Amino acid sequence: MEARLLALGLCVVLSAALSECYSAEQQDWKIHDMNRPRPEVVSPGEKPGEAPSDAIILFDGKDLSEWVSAKGGGAAKWKVENGYMEAVKKSGSVRTRRGFGDCQLHIEWATPSEVKGTGQGRGNSGVYLMGKYEVQVLDSYDNITYADGQAGAIYGQSPPMVNACRGPGQWQSYDIIFRRPIFDGDKVVKPATVTVLQNGVLIQDHWVIEGTTAHKKKAKYEPHADKLPISLQDHGNPVRYRNIWIRELPEKGCRQGSKGD
Numbered sequence: 001m002e003a004r005l006l007a008l009g010l011c012v013v014l015s016a017a018l019s020e021c022y023s024a025e026q027q028d029w030k031i032h033d034m035n036r037p038r039p040e041v042v043s044p045g046e047k048p049g050e051a052p053s054d055a056i057i058l059f060d061g062k063d064l065s066e067w068v069s070a071k072g073g074g075a076a077k078w079k080v081e082n083g084y085m086e087a088v089k090k091s092g093s094v095r096t097r098r099g100f101g102d103c104q105l106h107i108e109w110a111t112p113s114e115v116k117g118t119g120q121g122r123g124n125s126g127v128y129l130m131g132k133y134e135v136q137v138l139d140s141y142d143n144i145t146y147a148d149g150q151a152g153a154i155y156g157q158s159p160p161m162v163n164a165c166r167g168p169g170q171w172q173s174y175d176i177i178f179r180r181p182i183f184d185g186d187k188v189v190k191p192a193t194v195t196v197l198q199n200g201v202l203i204q205d206h207w208v209i210e211g212t213t214a215h216k217k218k219a220k221y222e223p224h225a226d227k228l229p230i231s232l233q234d235h236g237n238p239v240r241y242r243n244i245w246i247r248e249l250p251e252k253g254c255r256q257g258s259k260g261d
Helices: 002-028
Strands: 056-059 067-069 079-081 084-086 094-096 103-110 125-129 133-137 172-179 182-184 187-190 193-198 201-208 240-248
Touching: 103 125, 125 172, 133 172, 133 193
Parallel strands: none
Antiparallel strands: 056 240, 067 094, 079 084, 084 240, 103 172, 103 240, 125 133, 172 193, 182 187, 193 201
Protein backbone atom coordinates (compact mmCIF):
# COMPACT_ATOMS: atom_id res chain seq x y z
CA MET A 1 0.00 0.00 0.00
CA GLU A 2 2.81 2.40 0.93
CA ALA A 3 4.60 1.59 -2.35
CA ARG A 4 1.44 2.39 -4.33
CA LEU A 5 0.98 5.68 -2.52
CA LEU A 6 4.63 6.54 -3.14
CA ALA A 7 4.27 5.75 -6.85
CA LEU A 8 1.07 7.81 -7.03
CA GLY A 9 2.81 10.69 -5.30
CA LEU A 10 5.70 10.52 -7.76
CA CYS A 11 3.30 10.64 -10.71
CA VAL A 12 1.55 13.69 -9.22
CA VAL A 13 4.87 15.46 -8.71
CA LEU A 14 6.01 14.69 -12.28
CA SER A 15 2.70 15.83 -13.73
CA ALA A 16 2.87 19.05 -11.76
CA ALA A 17 6.44 19.66 -12.87
CA LEU A 18 5.54 19.15 -16.52
CA SER A 19 2.49 21.40 -16.16
CA GLU A 20 4.65 24.13 -14.66
CA CYS A 21 7.14 23.64 -17.49
CA TYR A 22 4.53 23.98 -20.23
CA SER A 23 2.89 26.92 -18.48
CA ALA A 24 6.24 28.68 -18.24
CA GLU A 25 6.84 27.92 -21.92
CA GLN A 26 3.56 29.49 -22.90
CA GLN A 27 4.28 32.59 -20.82
CA ASP A 28 7.77 33.14 -22.25
CA TRP A 29 6.49 34.78 -25.44
CA LYS A 30 3.80 37.29 -26.18
CA ILE A 31 1.11 36.28 -28.66
CA HIS A 32 2.40 36.76 -32.23
CA ASP A 33 5.84 37.82 -30.97
CA MET A 34 8.00 38.20 -34.11
CA ASN A 35 11.13 37.44 -32.07
CA ARG A 36 9.90 33.97 -31.18
CA PRO A 37 12.08 31.29 -32.87
CA ARG A 38 10.40 29.81 -35.91
CA PRO A 39 10.22 26.06 -36.66
CA GLU A 40 12.88 24.44 -38.79
CA VAL A 41 11.91 24.16 -42.44
CA VAL A 42 11.29 20.58 -43.60
CA SER A 43 10.39 19.81 -47.19
CA PRO A 44 7.58 17.26 -47.42
CA GLY A 45 7.65 14.47 -49.99
CA GLU A 46 6.15 15.31 -53.35
CA LYS A 47 3.89 12.25 -53.29
CA PRO A 48 1.86 10.63 -50.48
CA GLY A 49 4.15 8.37 -48.44
CA GLU A 50 7.33 9.92 -49.82
CA ALA A 51 9.98 10.73 -47.23
CA PRO A 52 10.38 14.35 -46.07
CA SER A 53 13.77 16.03 -46.18
CA ASP A 54 14.69 15.29 -42.56
CA ALA A 55 13.86 11.57 -42.69
CA ILE A 56 16.32 8.71 -42.33
CA ILE A 57 15.76 6.20 -45.12
CA LEU A 58 15.73 2.70 -43.66
CA PHE A 59 14.83 0.85 -46.85
CA ASP A 60 14.76 2.29 -50.37
CA GLY A 61 14.08 -0.97 -52.17
CA LYS A 62 17.70 -1.62 -53.14
CA ASP A 63 19.51 -3.33 -50.28
CA LEU A 64 19.48 -4.21 -46.58
CA SER A 65 22.42 -2.00 -45.61
CA GLU A 66 20.41 -0.48 -42.73
CA TRP A 67 19.33 -3.90 -41.41
CA VAL A 68 20.92 -6.87 -39.65
CA SER A 69 19.72 -10.16 -38.22
CA ALA A 70 17.81 -9.59 -34.99
CA LYS A 71 19.74 -12.48 -33.48
CA GLY A 72 23.46 -11.93 -33.34
CA GLY A 73 23.59 -8.87 -35.57
CA GLY A 74 24.91 -10.73 -38.63
CA ALA A 75 23.77 -10.16 -42.19
CA ALA A 76 20.00 -9.97 -42.66
CA LYS A 77 18.83 -12.97 -44.69
CA TRP A 78 15.60 -11.59 -46.08
CA LYS A 79 15.07 -11.46 -49.85
CA VAL A 80 15.29 -8.15 -51.74
CA GLU A 81 13.74 -7.81 -55.20
CA ASN A 82 11.48 -5.52 -57.23
CA GLY A 83 11.77 -2.72 -54.68
CA TYR A 84 10.73 -4.69 -51.60
CA MET A 85 12.20 -6.90 -48.90
CA GLU A 86 10.47 -10.18 -48.09
CA ALA A 87 10.61 -12.29 -44.95
CA VAL A 88 12.21 -15.68 -45.61
CA LYS A 89 10.84 -18.52 -43.51
CA LYS A 90 13.17 -19.57 -40.68
CA SER A 91 15.65 -16.82 -41.55
CA GLY A 92 14.75 -14.93 -38.38
CA SER A 93 13.58 -11.40 -37.72
CA VAL A 94 15.58 -8.38 -38.86
CA ARG A 95 16.36 -5.14 -37.03
CA THR A 96 17.76 -1.73 -37.84
CA ARG A 97 21.46 -1.10 -37.32
CA ARG A 98 20.63 2.09 -35.45
CA GLY A 99 18.58 2.62 -32.33
CA PHE A 100 15.59 4.95 -32.10
CA GLY A 101 13.37 6.35 -29.37
CA ASP A 102 10.67 8.94 -30.02
CA CYS A 103 9.89 8.77 -33.71
CA GLN A 104 7.58 9.05 -36.68
CA LEU A 105 7.80 5.84 -38.70
CA HIS A 106 6.40 5.21 -42.18
CA ILE A 107 6.36 1.64 -43.44
CA GLU A 108 4.50 -0.12 -46.24
CA TRP A 109 3.69 -3.84 -46.25
CA ALA A 110 1.85 -6.50 -48.18
CA THR A 111 0.70 -9.98 -47.22
CA PRO A 112 0.83 -12.80 -49.82
CA SER A 113 -1.65 -12.52 -52.69
CA GLU A 114 -2.17 -16.28 -52.50
CA VAL A 115 -4.18 -16.85 -49.36
CA LYS A 116 -2.93 -19.69 -47.18
CA GLY A 117 -3.97 -20.44 -43.63
CA THR A 118 -6.46 -18.76 -41.35
CA GLY A 119 -6.37 -16.54 -38.28
CA GLN A 120 -2.84 -15.90 -37.05
CA GLY A 121 -1.42 -18.21 -39.71
CA ARG A 122 -2.27 -15.85 -42.56
CA GLY A 123 0.26 -13.17 -43.53
CA ASN A 124 1.64 -12.79 -40.01
CA SER A 125 4.50 -10.42 -39.17
CA GLY A 126 4.95 -7.38 -36.96
CA VAL A 127 6.65 -4.02 -36.51
CA TYR A 128 8.45 -3.94 -33.15
CA LEU A 129 9.17 -0.43 -31.89
CA MET A 130 12.40 -0.47 -29.89
CA GLY A 131 12.34 -4.21 -30.59
CA LYS A 132 9.75 -4.58 -27.80
CA TYR A 133 6.38 -3.04 -28.60
CA GLU A 134 4.56 -4.70 -31.50
CA VAL A 135 2.20 -3.21 -34.02
CA GLN A 136 0.73 -6.35 -35.58
CA VAL A 137 0.96 -7.08 -39.29
CA LEU A 138 -1.57 -9.64 -40.53
CA ASP A 139 -3.88 -10.36 -43.43
CA SER A 140 -7.06 -9.25 -41.67
CA TYR A 141 -9.16 -8.93 -44.82
CA ASP A 142 -12.11 -11.28 -44.30
CA ASN A 143 -10.04 -13.24 -41.77
CA ILE A 144 -11.34 -13.94 -38.27
CA THR A 145 -8.95 -13.93 -35.31
CA TYR A 146 -8.82 -12.44 -31.82
CA ALA A 147 -9.30 -8.66 -31.88
CA ASP A 148 -6.05 -7.75 -30.12
CA GLY A 149 -4.11 -9.80 -32.67
CA GLN A 150 -5.45 -8.52 -35.96
CA ALA A 151 -3.66 -6.05 -38.23
CA GLY A 152 -3.03 -2.72 -36.55
CA ALA A 153 -3.41 -4.08 -33.03
CA ILE A 154 -0.91 -3.29 -30.31
CA TYR A 155 -0.47 -7.02 -29.96
CA GLY A 156 -2.16 -8.52 -26.92
CA GLN A 157 -3.26 -5.10 -25.69
CA SER A 158 -5.30 -2.83 -27.94
CA PRO A 159 -7.39 -3.85 -30.98
CA PRO A 160 -7.44 -1.30 -33.81
CA MET A 161 -10.35 1.14 -33.71
CA VAL A 162 -11.47 -0.12 -37.14
CA ASN A 163 -10.37 -2.77 -39.64
CA ALA A 164 -8.81 -0.70 -42.46
CA CYS A 165 -7.19 -3.60 -44.30
CA ARG A 166 -6.90 -3.91 -48.04
CA GLY A 167 -7.13 -7.29 -49.71
CA PRO A 168 -4.36 -9.91 -49.86
CA GLY A 169 -1.35 -8.90 -51.95
CA GLN A 170 -2.22 -5.19 -51.93
CA TRP A 171 0.22 -2.66 -50.52
CA GLN A 172 -0.78 -1.07 -47.23
CA SER A 173 0.82 1.59 -45.06
CA TYR A 174 1.39 2.31 -41.39
CA ASP A 175 2.23 5.79 -40.19
CA ILE A 176 3.26 5.48 -36.56
CA ILE A 177 3.94 8.17 -33.95
CA PHE A 178 5.76 6.63 -31.00
CA ARG A 179 6.85 8.10 -27.68
CA ARG A 180 9.23 5.91 -25.71
CA PRO A 181 8.74 5.00 -22.05
CA ILE A 182 10.75 6.87 -19.43
CA PHE A 183 12.31 4.99 -16.52
CA ASP A 184 13.70 5.98 -13.16
CA GLY A 185 15.88 3.04 -12.26
CA ASP A 186 13.65 -0.04 -12.35
CA LYS A 187 10.41 1.95 -12.38
CA VAL A 188 8.52 3.28 -15.35
CA VAL A 189 7.54 6.88 -14.61
CA LYS A 190 6.02 7.56 -18.02
CA PRO A 191 4.72 4.70 -20.21
CA ALA A 192 5.14 4.63 -23.97
CA THR A 193 2.38 5.87 -26.25
CA VAL A 194 1.60 5.11 -29.88
CA THR A 195 -0.64 6.54 -32.58
CA VAL A 196 -1.14 4.54 -35.79
CA LEU A 197 -2.76 5.34 -39.12
CA GLN A 198 -3.32 2.44 -41.49
CA ASN A 199 -3.85 3.42 -45.12
CA GLY A 200 -4.55 6.96 -43.90
CA VAL A 201 -7.17 5.81 -41.35
CA LEU A 202 -6.63 6.41 -37.63
CA ILE A 203 -6.63 3.02 -35.88
CA GLN A 204 -4.69 3.69 -32.65
CA ASP A 205 -5.21 7.06 -30.95
CA HIS A 206 -2.38 7.85 -28.52
CA TRP A 207 -2.67 4.41 -26.92
CA VAL A 208 -0.77 4.05 -23.64
CA ILE A 209 1.32 0.92 -24.10
CA GLU A 210 1.09 -1.44 -21.13
CA GLY A 211 4.56 -2.96 -21.48
CA THR A 212 6.72 -5.26 -23.58
CA THR A 213 4.72 -7.36 -26.05
CA ALA A 214 4.15 -10.93 -24.86
CA HIS A 215 2.10 -13.89 -26.11
CA LYS A 216 -0.74 -14.91 -23.78
CA LYS A 217 0.91 -13.01 -20.92
CA LYS A 218 0.15 -9.68 -19.30
CA ALA A 219 2.50 -7.06 -20.70
CA LYS A 220 4.88 -5.40 -18.28
CA TYR A 221 7.75 -2.98 -18.57
CA GLU A 222 11.40 -3.87 -18.27
CA PRO A 223 13.88 -0.97 -18.03
CA HIS A 224 15.89 -0.41 -21.20
CA ALA A 225 17.99 2.12 -23.07
CA ASP A 226 16.58 5.38 -24.47
CA LYS A 227 17.19 4.20 -28.03
CA LEU A 228 16.86 0.67 -29.42
CA PRO A 229 16.52 -0.82 -32.93
CA ILE A 230 13.21 -1.33 -34.72
CA SER A 231 12.63 -4.92 -35.76
CA LEU A 232 10.44 -6.69 -38.33
CA GLN A 233 9.19 -10.13 -37.42
CA ASP A 234 9.72 -13.38 -39.31
CA HIS A 235 6.60 -15.38 -38.40
CA GLY A 236 6.99 -17.93 -41.18
CA ASN A 237 4.97 -16.01 -43.78
CA PRO A 238 6.45 -14.25 -46.86
CA VAL A 239 5.30 -10.75 -45.88
CA ARG A 240 6.81 -7.91 -47.90
CA TYR A 241 7.96 -4.42 -46.86
CA ARG A 242 8.96 -1.34 -48.80
CA ASN A 243 9.43 2.45 -48.49
CA ILE A 244 10.55 2.53 -44.86
CA TRP A 245 11.65 5.85 -43.39
CA ILE A 246 11.79 7.41 -39.96
CA ARG A 247 11.97 10.86 -38.39
CA GLU A 248 13.51 11.18 -34.96
CA LEU A 249 11.33 13.40 -32.77
CA PRO A 250 12.48 15.72 -29.99
CA GLU A 251 11.76 14.52 -26.47
CA LYS A 252 8.56 15.88 -24.99
CA GLY A 253 8.95 18.03 -21.89
CA CYS A 254 10.71 21.24 -20.98
CA ARG A 255 12.49 22.88 -23.88
CA GLN A 256 16.11 23.81 -23.43
CA GLY A 257 16.40 27.52 -22.95
CA SER A 258 13.79 30.25 -23.08
CA LYS A 259 13.46 33.97 -23.68
CA GLY A 260 16.16 35.79 -21.78
CA ASP A 261 18.43 32.73 -21.27
